[in-house]
Each structure stands twice: as C-alpha cells, then as structure tokens.
Amino acid sequence: MGSSEIRGSRPRIVLFGDSITEQSFRPGGWGAALADVYSRKADITIRGYGGYNTRWALHLLGHIFPSDGSAPPVAVTIFFGANDAALLGRNSHRQHVPLKEYKDNLRLIVQHLKESSPTILIVLITPPPIDEDGRMEFARSVYGDKAMKLPERTNEVTGLYAKECINLAAELQIPCINLWSKMQETEGWQKKFLSDGLHLTEEGNGAVFREVVRVFSEAGLNADSMPYDFPHHSVISGDNPEQAFL
Amino acid sequence: MGSSEIRGSRPRIVLFGDSITEQSFRPGGWGAALADVYSRKADITIRGYGGYNTRWALHLLGHIFPSDGSAPPVAVTIFFGANDAALLGRNSHRQHVPLKEYKDNLRLIVQHLKESSPTILIVLITPPPIDEDGRMEFARSVYGDKAMKLPERTNEVTGLYAKECINLAAELQIPCINLWSKMQETEGWQKKFLSDGLHLTEEGNGAVFREVVRVFSEAGLNADSMPYDFPHHSVISGDNPEQAFL
Numbered sequence: 001m002g003s004s005e006i007r008g009s010r011p012r013i014v015l016f017g018d019s020i021t022e023q024s025f026r027p028g029g030w031g032a033a034l035a036d037v038y039s040r041k042a043d044i045t046i047r048g049y050g051g052y053n054t055r056w057a058l059h060l061l062g063h064i065f066p067s068d069g070s071a072p073p074v075a076v077t078i079f080f081g082a083n084d085a086a087l088l089g090r091n092s093h094r095q096h097v098p099l100k101e102y103k104d105n106l107r108l109i110v111q112h113l114k115e116s117s118p119t120i121l122i123v124l125i126t127p128p129p130i131d132e133d134g135r136m137e138f139a140r141s142v143y144g145d146k147a148m149k150l151p152e153r154t155n156e157v158t159g160l161y162a163k164e165c166i167n168l169a170a171e172l173q174i175p176c177i178n179l180w181s182k183m184q185e186t187e188g189w190q191k192k193f194l195s196d197g198l199h200l201t202e203e204g205n206g207a208v209f210r211e212v213v214r215v216f217s218e219a220g221l222n223a224d225s226m227p228y229d230f231p232h233h234s235v236i237s238g239d240n241p242e243q244a245f246l
Numbered sequence: 247m248g249s250s251e252i253r254g255s256r257p258r259i260v261l262f263g264d265s266i267t268e269q270s271f272r273p274g275g276w277g278a279a280l281a282d283v284y285s286r287k288a289d290i291t292i293r294g295y296g297g298y299n300t301r302w303a304l305h306l307l308g309h310i311f312p313s314d315g316s317a318p319p320v321a322v323t324i325f326f327g328a329n330d331a332a333l334l335g336r337n338s339h340r341q342h343v344p345l346k347e348y349k350d351n352l353r354l355i356v357q358h359l360k361e362s363s364p365t366i367l368i369v370l371i372t373p374p375p376i377d378e379d380g381r382m383e384f385a386r387s388v389y390g391d392k393a394m395k396l397p398e399r400t401n402e403v404t405g406l407y408a409k410e411c412i413n414l415a416a417e418l419q420i421p422c423i424n425l426w427s428k429m430q431e432t433e434g435w436q437k438k439f440l441s442d443g444l445h446l447t448e449e450g451n452g453a454v455f456r457e458v459v460r461v462f463s464e465a466g467l468n469a470d471s472m473p474y475d476f477p478h479h480s481v482i483s484g485d486n487p488e489q490a491f492l
Contacts, residue, residue: 025281046285051479230295233297
C-alpha cells in the first residue's frame with residue numbers, strides 16, 4: 001500500500017497487563033513512546049490493571065477481546081506476573097497465583113486471542129526483576145515503623161515466573177521478551193530501571209520500549225514500513241487538495 | 247455508577263488537530279498526560295495530522311467520525327489554525343487558508359460532530375502564539391543560508407485566527423481554550439512554551455494539558471468522578487474473585 005494512499009483506519013495494538021502497563025503513559029512511559037512511534041499508523045490501546053494477576057485478568061478477557069472477532073487488534077503485549085509472584089504469607093499474598101496456574105492462565109489468554117484472530121501478533125513479556133532492598137525502602141518511606149519486615153516479592157521467585165513465561169512462549173512459538181534477564185544484564189539495574197524495586201523508572205520504561213519495538217519489527221510490525229492512515233501533507237496540492245483524498 | 251461496578255468499555259476522547267496534536271505523545275506531551283489522567287476510565291485517541299489546515303481536515307471528517315453515529319466519542323478537541331495562518335507569499339503559503347474560510351471550516355467540523363452525537367463535548371483550541379524570532383532561528387538551523395528571509399507565520403496574523411476560533415465558540419456556545427492569549431500571559435513564553443517558535447516544549451505541553459483538563463472538568467468530564475472500567479484490585483476477594491466480576 002503506497003504511503004499516500006487513503007486507508008482511513010488504523011490497526012490497533014493493545015497493551016494488556018498490570019500496573020507496569022497501566023502506568024506506561026506517565027512521562028517517559030513505554031506506552032506513550034509506542035504511541036508516538038506508531039503515530040498516524042496504528043493506535044495504541046492501554047489495558048493495564050494495577051494489582052491484577054493472571055487469575056483476575058481472565059475475567060477481563062471476554063470484555064476486552066470479544067469472541068465475536070469484531071475488529072481484533074493486530075498485536076497484543078501480555079505483561080503479567082509481577083503480582084502472581086507475590087509470596088504467600090507475606091504482605092501481598094492476596095495477589096499470589098501458583099506458578100503452574102500462572103502458566104496455565106497465560107496459555108488461556110493466548111488461546112483466547114488466537115481464536116479472536118488467527119493472524120494476531122502476541123508478545124509475552126516476563127515480569128521485571130525485583131530489587132528487594134528497593135521494595136523495603138519504599139515500604140519504609142510509606143509506612144515507617146509499620147512497614148513490612150520482609151519483602152513481599154523476591155527476585156528469585158519472580159525469576160521462576162519469568163522462566164514459565166519464556167517456556168510457554170517457546171511451546172506456543174510466539175515471541176517473548178525476557179525482561180527479567182535483560183534488565184539484570186545492566187550493572188546497577190536495581191536503581192537504574194526500578195523506582196521502588198518493582199515499577200519502572202524512565203530508563204526502565206525506555207528498556208521495555210526498545211524491546212517491544214525490536215520484537216514488533218522482527219515480526220513485521222515495523223512503523224517505518226507501515227502506511228499513513230491519510231496522505232502526508234506534502235503530497236496535498238494547494239490548488240487541488242481533493243485529488244489526494246480520492 | 248459505583249467505582250467497583252463492571253462497565254467493561256471506556257468512553258473515547260479524540261484529539262483532532264495538526265502537528266501539535268500529532269506530537270502530543272512525545273515525552274511530556276499533553277496527549278500522553280491526558281491518557282494517564284483518564285487511565286482505566288477513558289481512551290484517548292490521537293488524530294493529529296502534521297501540516298494539515300482546516301480545509302484538508304474536512305476530507306478526514308467522514309472517515310474519523312463516521313456519520314452513522316457508531317460509537318461516537320464523548321469528547322473531541324479541535325486544534326487547528328497554526329497552518330491556516332501561514333502567510334500568502336511566504337514559505338508555507340500552500341497551507342494558507344483565508345480567515346473567513348478557517349472559521350467556516352471549523353463550523354463544519356463542529357456541525358459534523360454534533361450530528362454524529364448530540365451530547366458530544368466539543369472543545370475548540372486556538373493556535374498557540376508565534377515567536378517569529380524562534381521561527382527564523384529554527385529555519386537557519388535547518389537550512390543555513392538558504393533559510394527563508396521572512397517568517398512564514400506572524401504572531402499578529404495567527405492572533406486573528408485565534409480570535410475567529412473564539413468567536414465561533416461563542417456563537418456555537420461551546421468551550422474554547424484561548425491558547426494564543428493564555429500563553430502570552432507568561433513572561434518569556436517565546437522560549438518557555440515554544441521549541442521552534444511554533445511547536446510546544448514540555449512546558450508548553452503542560453500548559454495545554456492543564457487547560458484541557460480544566461475545561462473537560464468544568465464540562466463534567468472529570469476523571470476523578472468517572473468509574474473504572476473494571477474493579478480496582480483492592481475490592482477483588484482473594485478467595486472468591488468471581489464475585490467482583492459479576
């Protein structure tokens with residue numbers, strides 16, 4: 001399709017996940033950066049739900065991605081696990097989902113999306129690593145003496161969830177961003193990428209953004225090669241603008 | 247509607263305009279900031295077209311806002327005029343639209359939207375002021391000796407377009423943000439709010455964002471009083487999550 005041809009509509013990319021997706025339109029956020037890169041080519045829809053685990057996400061599936069297949073998105077990022085990995089017997093135990101169920105739930109989400117559209121691009125994203133010291137510092141800054149005495153998440157356990165996410169992607173042959181490992185390759189990742197030991201700094205958002213763009217591009221969803229929805233202004237004739245819109 | 251009730255869908259807010267709308271998801275952008283404020287409550291859709299004037303925007307109307315009234319947005323910002331106000335006989339004359347036609351075109355856009363939905367909230371935004379020195383500096387930085395010798399826009403002429411925008415809003419009794427005047431109330435607006443004499447700095451984006459939130463809120467579209475699409479995670483029972491989603 002030529003870049004000056006009228007398409008009039010845009011494919012939709014949905015970001016489905018927990019708070020790390022919900023907050024992705026804050027300053028420097030990875031969602032906003034995606035919206036800018038796909039400007040005039042695709043719409044980015046945020047479906048991020050702070051605090052949600054995959055068990056609760058299943059209840060949203062049919063609403064967000066109707067089974068009637070009406071206008072399915074071209075691509076979806078699935079970014080859960082940070083809450084599933086909350087430890088039993090600690091502060092956020094209510095959000096805990098057992099490892100096996102986490103993987104099963106992710107599989108159900110992927111299957112539902114594939115049924116809504118056989119050509120949909122699905123990208124799994126593992127939870128980011130956990131900086132346990134950062135979690136404790138954050139808790140103390142908010143709750144003082146009443147703060148939890150042990151972190152409600154550990155990097156080791158979250159790593160197990162990341163591993164299951166990667167395993168599932170391999171089984172289903174869909175792309176996966178191993179954020180848990182990727183971030184830990186950078187020295188000082190604890191403070192560089194994480195603001196409170198869990199959520200992303202601007203640099204952390206930048207890291208997610210670059211990975212998503214890379215994986216989307218490798219899968220053929222490259223903004224540079226996608227057509228504009230309407231002609232670029234430079235091809236509109238001042239005397240005869242109608243022509244560009246025929 | 248209670249904040250924990252399931253709605254499942256979100257109203258849509260469309261940002262319709264030129265480059266200043268198109269670029270609103272860049273870092274610090276007013277569009278991304280809106281998306282964050284209305285997070286989990288409304289979807290922000292960008293329909294910004296760099297270089298477009300109101301004459302060309304008319305060709306997009308039926309595509310972006312179908313007349314069949316299917317799922318009309320609850321609110322639209324209309325933010326044109328910066329290109330219409332390009333001067334005849336100068337560098338960007340191709341984009342020039344006469345003052346009277348600018349007002350007529352804006353009226354056609356508003357009428358079209360009102361026909362698509364009688365309850366739609368329409369907010370007109372005037373073009374920002376022009377810093378002519380900033381335009382010239384920018385041209386020299388890009389084109390050197392080949393740069394234009396006179397600015398392609400002046401603040402005075404853009405002010406006339408802003409005035410017609412305000413007049414039309416008064417005639418039609420719809421809200422209007424007088425960005426042209428508002429920005430000039432701040433000392434040093436030329437560099438504080440404008441990056442190249444025309445487009446917005448992060449602070450300029452912040453100014454637009456605050457005005458849009460204020461006008462939306464005054465019109466009853468206040469994020470704080472809008473329901474979530476799905477329950478907040480804190481009201482989901484760990485033992486019996488289904489209940490929250492009934």
